[in-house]
Amino acid sequence: MRLLKTYKPFYAPFCDLCCNCTYGKCDLTAGKKGACGIDIAAHQARWVLVQCCMGLSAHGAHGHQLVDHLINKHGEDYKIDLGLQIDVEAPIIRTVLGLKPETLGDLRTAIEYVERGLIHLVSSTHTGQEGSNLDFENKALHAGMLDHVAMEVADIAQIVGYKYPTSVADTPLVDLGWGGIDRTKPVVLVIGHNAAPSIAMIDYLQDNDLEDTIEVCGICCTAHDTSRYTRRAKVVGALSRQLFFIRCGIADVIIVDEQCVRADLPEEAWKIGAALIATSDKICYGFEDVTDKEIDEIVAMIAEEGKQVLILDPDKAGEVAAKVAPLISTNRKKGGGFIDEATAVELAKDCRDCGLCSQACSNLLMIGKAVKEFSAGSAAKLSDIFKSCFTCGKCEVRCPRSIPIVKIMQAVATKDTFKIRSGRGPIHDIEIREVGLPIVLGTIPGVVAFLGCSNFPKGEREIAEMMEEFARRKYIVVASGCAAMAAGMVKDDEGKTIWEKYPPGFQAGGVLNVGSCVANSHIAGAAIKIANIFAKLPGRANYEIIADYILNRVGACGVAWGAYSQKAFSIATGFNRWGVPVVLGPHSAKYRRLYLSRKEEDDWQVMDGRTGKMTVDYVEPAPEHLAYVIESKERAITTIAKLCIRRNDTPAGRQIKLNHYIGLHKRYMGGLPDDIHLFIRRPADIPMFFKREVMEYLKEVGWKQRRQVGLPTLITTYPSKANIDDIK
Amino acid sequence: MRLLKTYKPFYAPFCDLCCNCTYGKCDLTAGKKGACGIDIAAHQARWVLVQCCMGLSAHGAHGHQLVDHLINKHGEDYKIDLGLQIDVEAPIIRTVLGLKPETLGDLRTAIEYVERGLIHLVSSTHTGQEGSNLDFENKALHAGMLDHVAMEVADIAQIVGYKYPTSVADTPLVDLGWGGIDRTKPVVLVIGHNAAPSIAMIDYLQDNDLEDTIEVCGICCTAHDTSRYTRRAKVVGALSRQLFFIRCGIADVIIVDEQCVRADLPEEAWKIGAALIATSDKICYGFEDVTDKEIDEIVAMIAEEGKQVLILDPDKAGEVAAKVAPLISTNRKKGGGFIDEATAVELAKDCRDCGLCSQACSNLLMIGKAVKEFSAGSAAKLSDIFKSCFTCGKCEVRCPRSIPIVKIMQAVATKDTFKIRSGRGPIHDIEIREVGLPIVLGTIPGVVAFLGCSNFPKGEREIAEMMEEFARRKYIVVASGCAAMAAGMVKDDEGKTIWEKYPPGFQAGGVLNVGSCVANSHIAGAAIKIANIFAKLPGRANYEIIADYILNRVGACGVAWGAYSQKAFSIATGFNRWGVPVVLGPHSAKYRRLYLSRKEEDDWQVMDGRTGKMTVDYVEPAPEHLAYVIESKERAITTIAKLCIRRNDTPAGRQIKLNHYIGLHKRYMGGLPDDIHLFIRRPADIPMFFKREVMEYLKEVGWKQRRQVGLPTLITTYPSKANIDDIK
Amino acid sequence: MMKPYWDVNILTGSKTARIIDDPAQWAGIIKKAIRPLYILGPDTVDRNIGARLFLEYCLDVAKAGKLPICATGHVRKKMLERDVHPDSNYDIIEIINHLQDPEWLGVKKEGNHDLIVFSGVRCDLAERGLATLKYFAPHLKTMALCRFSHPNADFALPVIRKDSKWQEYFEILIDNLS
């Protein structure tokens, strides 16, 4: 892979040993090899591939199940129609498979393609298989690409199957936050990523005119998707508030589907006296499978015997939940976990300031000190920590005095209600037509996509700040999954969230919520569509050319600031495969692998697609890295602006991009960036506003003007069957 | 799953921490939970499932590739015909899928079923999915079952595609060992599990009358399979001799396909000046993919430029290898790694007895002492160690004086030639008909299957001894993969291996080699066929009933004494799923999970299938464990005999089984077994020979006679749709 | 955190054994136990320490400390040859499986054991078993009387490289137990 030559894999091993087979553990430090002959780099890359396979399987299995469920409902010839605004329905499937999916059955074909690929990828992670880290990475990139196919299948399936709105950009604003939940009604909490059972419940409520009697709220992507289905569904928040919200005891019934659900929900639900219904073969919790029992019998098991059950039929699960909720709600002491500030302080008083909780913290928070100070009357530190806390509960488990730290945090958590725009699905063709040219020329300075997951180093606030910075500067700002929720958790002085302040279209200065995790596919899809629609590159099975186009001409940058899961990793790797760089938050170093270049030393040669003659050393590291961890928000903002620079920028476009890069750098980092000379090809690239200063610097570093390359491309700089004449 | 109630999962964590996602590392000691809420048991079970998925993928991807390759050659309607002796062609596929495969296309359908299952299994290993260790185990058992489907597909595909003999039991005896390789000819070494490129090479040699000019030898399963294809192919040995043999420098060309191949072959091949051709997308080694180049060009790249290449077309790879071998052979200093004893002693003299090598040893061998003594003239210890050494090379990498320990071992390795019977494939229907009744009644005391892999604690010798012990006692003894090879590496006083001494049929006292790893499916297949053919249980999609039948009536026991890989683990888990217990060697504790019962405490209730009335506490732990690690050969032999006991044994059968159990116990363990009373239902069960002694013991422990159960079954002792009337 | 002799046994984790250099201290811990159990593995019959069989030392320890014995592997046979009857006869994984259950009655049917001492179990297997007990048997403590050291035990020896030192360790221990 040509990409891996410039963007070399960077490994940060998490462990000195390999424990994969019974020859181990093998110590891989200091150049040692394992009993199977593997070295540390290949071992890390193998792990990377395993992670990507897990990620793609999560979406793939989810997609297959959804498609099967909907085919059951609607038949396999059910037409895919995303509405008036969208002709190019499935840019990823088209490009990868060369298939234009027209029916649900075609989506199944696409998923089968993913499944076929998966088994080969997993196979090569077996001991005694692949020996080269680069080939493992190659496979990981392939896995990322399959993941994007799987996500596209899953989101298209639910959009057409559940008729989510897709023809409008300004989807409704829905309530966000735990404060606005109406606790006087029975409350059903839905958690996960596969909305089928939750939607079945909503249908049941609607069909029986019970909508007003039950409060439906959700966490994670199922929340996104139920709020696409009905405005009434409320969004509690991101994954990181799962344990917190459950411990509040507000939910009467919890419906769990799949992905990003805590493994200890049975215990947690039991503690607050809520019913728990598992609905997926992915998460069975050891519950009895009651799928084949009668609904009334199941309702009785839950409401009377207090059983937690597994119901694999979404429709049945939905109906059971709807029926159980009022029964549970009247029987139990409502909000058993709900406490007031005085109680919280009282509970905190048991703290002996031993600091064990701090040591256990996943996010390196000094939680012990905060609890101590809170018990002494000062809530400031705890309130601060709550903002960065994922409520993972590790501190609490460690506390020798069993202080309920997570519960105590209720005292400092805002009870405010926020807003989030519900997910809109794919970008419209017409929008692409309008912004395609300015993006490729560089006059829209970039598309910045904030991808899901909420393992944020310093809380939700940073996401909102970053998004706003780019929206204000007229970038196109897109968000998905937990990131979209996080962005909505911050209000400005006028009490407005970012979702209320910016236009919802794919336009300069627009702020978009595409939807749940699987809607990430629409972000890659938009980049592909730019090539398809605007540049008229043929879409079908024209993978390599399109990725090359995006890498060299579409100024897009992904930001996965809180990436925690295997899915997030495979999604990011998939973006890389499409030529889109991704900035990751500090936790993501734990993924063990990044793709980095070294701007001064690496291979920046490109081909001039117009003349077909090799440009010797193009110098310009654009984009500089493909998968890159950045430590602080300030530096991230600066770097994102830089990563939107593309080789194809016109002088006007480049000026605009550099203007932002320099401006942000001055603001957050101080002074001119010291690599600015690498991005200036000719004097016309220099932003007016900084001209004098930049010129001086250029002189200092001995900058020389370079010629502009027409249609820059990597095609022909590496062995490939792709034809340079195809790049246009 | 009812099985998991009696045979509870036993976990031996390999690590205190979980490092699966960016919330980690999470410390899971002392009841702590991870940030996702998972506990140590579920975390271990998740790992178990990952391992099983890797194993099943190895076979599944291999199967799919073989089937596709053969469909390319023969078309998808190519008929499956396993010869005269076999009507029930694919017992596993029939039972699991309810499909009777008749063509290659049907095999593809079966593999697609496996692929569809895989994605769901991998999905549930993602962070935030399954929370219950039991449900992970359930999925692992399912994975094991899918693995068996995949193996059956792969072996049937190659049998019909390459017309391996299947109608005879006494397949040829082929040469085994490194001593017999004719080094005067160009030598091609094939390594791996997918014989397609190797067979293409053999075809090319045959078609061009070159067979006599080139020596073909193999390691691991490809060796098995080439020797099924042609008697001329020689078997070097098991996986454990890979590095050893390569370092001898005898091979001129190495063809690598997939699975159980060292990750460092490129370096090792380069050191001895041999050409290396990779042929699978599973193992690319970072080589240039030259599949699309002309054959002559590739030959020149290898022979003249010394390049190592990847050729993904098996036919092309085969031809290239055949053409390259003579060129390389004349150009290089033959046998560059080959040394005589004097040189070896000289090399060993550098040893400073620091012991670092010993500490690194995967098999806890005191290799340092042995090297030291060898350098001082005494080879005994080194010779002893070589027999237990897997030549993994870890000691050598660690040696601060870079002593080539593996090479030195040539001095103490036998240069003898041994014999192995080439793989025979499925068991014939007629054989099943003959032994079905005595097996079910217990008068053939058991079927003991030695499954592949060579991570033996004390070397190959133990396998040969165990097999012989049971063959002599008229058990049916089956072997596969590396175990079959290991068994052939030992000669008796008359110079005969076990393969030359016992009949090759599936009969009392027979010793069979079914073939490579994927032929393990025929062992499970035989158990199913006993139910199908002899008991006339309907085969199709009648999974639960068949497994229950096997568990309660077919006295089979698997032995995976050297299991090292994820495949071996998923195969074993698959056997468990079929109701066949598996004894594992000590290394296998590193798999982290076993299925054990406690004979005094656990639930041994069974249903009497004849009356349909629950037998309260049947007492008898038969079989006692499902997946069980045993530390020493002596205890293993004794336990295997015990694990062949089944509830359905007639008094005559039980007498015979107990006769062996007691006899072996007395010989290896001393005295009567102290659990013998659990296996004696009525006096008629007591073996004549030990009658007095046993009666005394029974009196001592207060034994009471129990009633015999007709058609024992677990059906109806747990919720299931299976009908007790179906068990017959 | 400690490093055992064998690389394959390097602890990956956080909770590691206390290393006890002084055999007298070992003796003290054993003596304090109410229902200790001594598990003997096959290395005790397959290896010598100096001129004596490893097993002889172990039997002396058992006798001096009045420890009931669980004979694993094929140890039983050599014990019977010396006219010592093991108190139980499980293989290593089996006995560990039983020990996990706090309700188990132990080899003497008097209740589960509170201290488990190991000798002569294959080092990598013992380490797996100790890991099981570390996690799933918080109700008991484990001691590895093994010269190669065991991080997953509660108490372990330092690595003892010399036979003579190992012999001496045993002798002092036995003295202190009686």
Add this chain to the structure above:
Amino acid sequence: MMKPYWDVNILTGSKTARIIDDPAQWAGIIKKAIRPLYILGPDTVDRNIGARLFLEYCLDVAKAGKLPICATGHVRKKMLERDVHPDSNYDIIEIINHLQDPEWLGVKKEGNHDLIVFSGVRCDLAERGLATLKYFAPHLKTMALCRFSHPNADFALPVIRKDSKWQEYFEILIDNLS
């Protein structure tokens, strides 16, 4: 083997840092280095030690030891405010990526560094970076001047819980460097 302050940084493995209690000894190691580099992370500008900004101590160390500085995160800005120009301006992962290459010329273009000292990098991220260097940069040594201790470094501090102790450590170190 050692235990750092943060659980997520527990070493899983075999090769762990030498803990150096004595600041004078640290100073000695730094002085012996030919081309050291001091990497400053954002914690240096986001945290105080006592009343002073963490960064102030670090700048004192750099000055006393004549260490070139690599400013990561947004440290540069606060340095410029104090009129100190960082010698380079990579983010943490970037500088580590460069350090892996023995042929790299270093921030002063005089050759790659032989000793890397860290302060104020987010602890879990620093630990990942140190792991990278441990494996892929055998040509240099790493020192974690961090109160939470870093097992993947070559040299680390013990865990220092008290601010006053931490201040004192810096002071002695600075004294010994000058």
